[in-house]
Amino acid sequence: MVEIVKVGIVGIGHGRFGNRNDATVQELAFEPFKQAIQDAKNLRREDIDALVVGSVPEYHMQRSLPGVVAEYVGMNPKSTWLTEAACASGSAAIRTAYMAVKSGMHDIVAVIGVQKMRELSTDEILALMGRVGDVQWESIFGTTFPGYYAFYASRHMHEFGTTMEQMAQIAVKNHHYGAMNPNSFFQKEVTVERILKSEEVAFPLKVFDCCANADGAACVIMTNEKLAKKLNDSPVWFEGMGSASAAMSLLRRPNLYEIPSAVEAGKQAYKLANVKPSDIQVAEVHDCFTIAEIMAYENLGFCDKGKGGKFIEDKQSYIGGKTPVNVDGGLKAKGHPVGATGVSMTVEIVKQLRGIAGKRQVPDAQIGLTHNVGGIGQYTFVNILRR
Numbered sequence: 367m368v369e370i371v372k373v374g375i376v377g378i379g380h381g382r383f384g385n386r387n388d389a390t391v392q393e394l395a396f397e398p399f400k401q402a403i404q405d406a407k408n409l410r411r412e413d414i415d416a417l418v419v420g421s422v423p424e425y426h427m428q429r430s431l432p433g434v435v436a437e438y439v440g441m442n443p444k445s446t447w448l449t450e451a452a453c454a455s456g457s458a459a460i461r462t463a464y465m466a467v468k469s470g471m472h473d474i475v476a477v478i479g480v481q482k483m484r485e486l487s488t489d490e491i492l493a494l495m496g497r498v499g500d501v502q503w504e505s506i507f508g509t510t511f512p513g514y515y516a517f518y519a520s521r522h523m524h525e526f527g528t529t530m531e532q533m534a535q536i537a538v539k540n541h542h543y544g545a546m547n548p549n550s551f552f553q554k555e556v557t558v559e560r561i562l563k564s565e566e567v568a569f570p571l572k573v574f575d576c577c578a579n580a581d582g583a584a585c586v587i588m589t590n591e592k593l594a595k596k597l598n599d600s601p602v603w604f605e606g607m608g609s610a611s612a613a614m615s616l617l618r619r620p621n622l623y624e625i626p627s628a629v630e631a632g633k634q635a636y637k638l639a640n641v642k643p644s645d646i647q648v649a650e651v652h653d654c655f656t657i658a659e660i661m662a663y664e665n666l667g668f669c670d671k672g673k674g675g676k677f678i679e680d681k682q683s684y685i686g687g688k689t690p691v692n693v694d695g696g697l698k699a700k701g702h703p704v705g706a707t708g709v710s711m712t713v714e715i716v717k718q719l720r721g722i723a724g725k726r727q728v729p730d731a732q733i734g735l736t737h738n739v740g741g742i743g744q745y746t747f748v749n750i751l752r753r
Contacts, residue, residue, distance in 0.1 A: 373467045374594040374601035375751075377406035377476075377587035378713045383701035384551040386581035391426055391482040392438035395419075398585035398713075399439045399478055406587055406597045415472035416445040420459030420479040421705030422452060424494055425486060435478060442685055445472070445606060452498055454502040454740030455479065456584070456708025457747035463588050464668025473593060473677055479709030480583035498741040498746065500615035512576055512655070514616065514742045515687025516568035519657035521622035523570065526672035528660060529568050535678045536656035537574045537699075540692050546614065546725045551580050551701030575656040580701025584709040602716045605733075606750035612743050623672075625743035628665040632737070632748045636667075639750040641733060643667030646689055646750070648718045648728040650711035652739040653696040659683075662684070662737055663691070666748070685728055693718075693726045708738040708747065719753040 379401030381394055389397075404408055417439070419432040429436055436446040451458035456479030463475040483491060497512040522528045538558055544550040561574035594601040608631035613619055620626060636642065643666055651666070653659035660674035668689045669677040677683060683691035694700055694714040699706060715734035717723045732753045739746050 370546050371468050371470065372591040372603055373464050373588055373732060374591065374603045375586050375588055375712070375716050376594050376598035376601050377402035377404060377409060377428065378632045378716050379405065379488065379585040380549050380710060380713045381583045382549050383580045383582035383703060386482065387483045389581070391428060391431065391480060394482060394581060394583040395415040395435045395478045395480040396439050399476065400582050402476065402585040402587045407599070409587070409597050411440055414441065414444065414474045414476050416466060416475045417441045417455025418459040418463045418475060418477045419446065419448050420456035420477065420709060421448060421481055422450055422455055423448070425481055425483050425704070427485070432749060435480065439716050447451070451745045452740035453652070453702070453704045454708055454738040454745050454747050455737065456710070457738035457749065458708070458745070460586065460708060460712060460749065461607065461609060461747060464607065467588055467590055474587065474589045476585060478583060478585045479706035481703035481705040482581045483579040484581050484704055496553050503615050503617060510568065512568040512571055515655040515657055516571050517616065517622050519570050519655070521655060522661065525623050526675065528675040531558060532675035532679055533570070533575055533656040533660065534558045536653065536659045537561050538716070539678065539684060540653060540696040540698040543726055547695050550695045550699050551578055552695070552699045561599055567586050571655055571657070577654050577697040577702040580703045582701060582703040582706050582710070584713050586709055586712055600720050600753070602719050602751050602753060604749060605752045606635035606637070606641070608634030608638070608748040609746070610634065611745050614744055616742065624661055624665055625739060625746060627696060627743050627746040628662065631746040632666045635735070635748040644731055646735045647733050648693065648715065648733045649689055649691045649735040649737065650694070650714055651691055651696070651737040653692055653698050654702060654739070656698065658694065658739070659692065666735070666737060683728070690728045693723070693728060708736065711736040711738060712749070715751050719751060
């Protein structure tokens with residue numbers, strides 16, 4: 367009989383997101399790595415078998431980033447490698463670590479998601495992100511990341527009557543919770559009126575509809591069931607995982623009001639975990655733009671298709687609502703250091719399931735979900751975790 371190996375998280379760490387001129391990229395990585403080792407009882411650095419780094423290399427002057435990170439955090443000569451899937455690189459790293467532990471190849475694996483983006487100018491970042499679309503058919507015409515999501519927003523408004531006010535309410539919620547999170551880039555609340563009066567970036571998206579480029583890092587330490595209970599009194603387990611892809615070019619997508627890879631990854635994760643969308647008690651979703659969170663509600667089954675605007679309008683994604691979402695501030699308030707985001711989401715869900723999220727705690731949360739989108743939906747990873 368084949369032994370079923372459960373994989374859990376026994377250590378978490380999270381650095382401050384923002385304009386981190388005070389730290390190099392390897393120093394950013396060390397902050398949460400140190401915290402994660404301290405979080406797991408009886409764990410020594412030398413007990414860790416491998417290090418997986420989630421990051422997008424184009425943003426750094428340093429090439430082969432895992433090499434300098436592994437050296438700086440003291441992991442040589444252990445195995446290390448890079449996992450890249452655009453904005454979903456952190457979740458891709460978690461998935462590869464999961465497979466390494468599940469297969470028995472490694473017993474304890476550390477995952478560090480890290481990115482230092484603020485060294486580049488806005489123009490340089492826009493150019494890099496614009497090339498996340500098909501360079502043959504789309505980005506040669508000057509596409510930008512906000513431009514792509516403006517397509518989604520415009521079509522969603524046309525198909526379902528979603529309003530700019532409803533999108534603004536996403537930002538209001540996420541800044542509300544971000545103001546309670548000491549690791550968030552932005553820790554101030556905003557109003558619908560201020561959002562709607564902010565400068566237009568790509569119609570219908572305003573400045574406050576868009577997340578910010580940031581520096582930052584987060585870390586999780588993963589292991590099997592046999593070791594997990596020795597290293598943490600309250601390990602959090604991976605119950606379901608989903609991963610899917612979609613056409614590189616929007617021209618080849620079936621529509622512009624949903625992300626097909628997110629729908630598919632969600633179905634896979636729910637099936638593996640044997641749960642329904644209504645069972646999810648807290649979720650972290652990829653709100654790179656406010657319309658992205660509205661689409662995530664629908665793609666993940668938290669509400670019916672076309673009802674995402676009403677879902678936020680009725681405050682169903684607040685604590686106390688049907689499915690609390692992004693109660694750490696999300697990408698919108700926390701910032702989006704692309705390689706770190708998926709790991710950051712996972713750290714938040716672990717905190718929620720342990721009951722240590724403080725003022726942002728969802729009461730008695732036992733099942734949580736992360737949803738991390740790479741690029742404009744070329745990749746999506748959905749993970750379901752249980753206390």
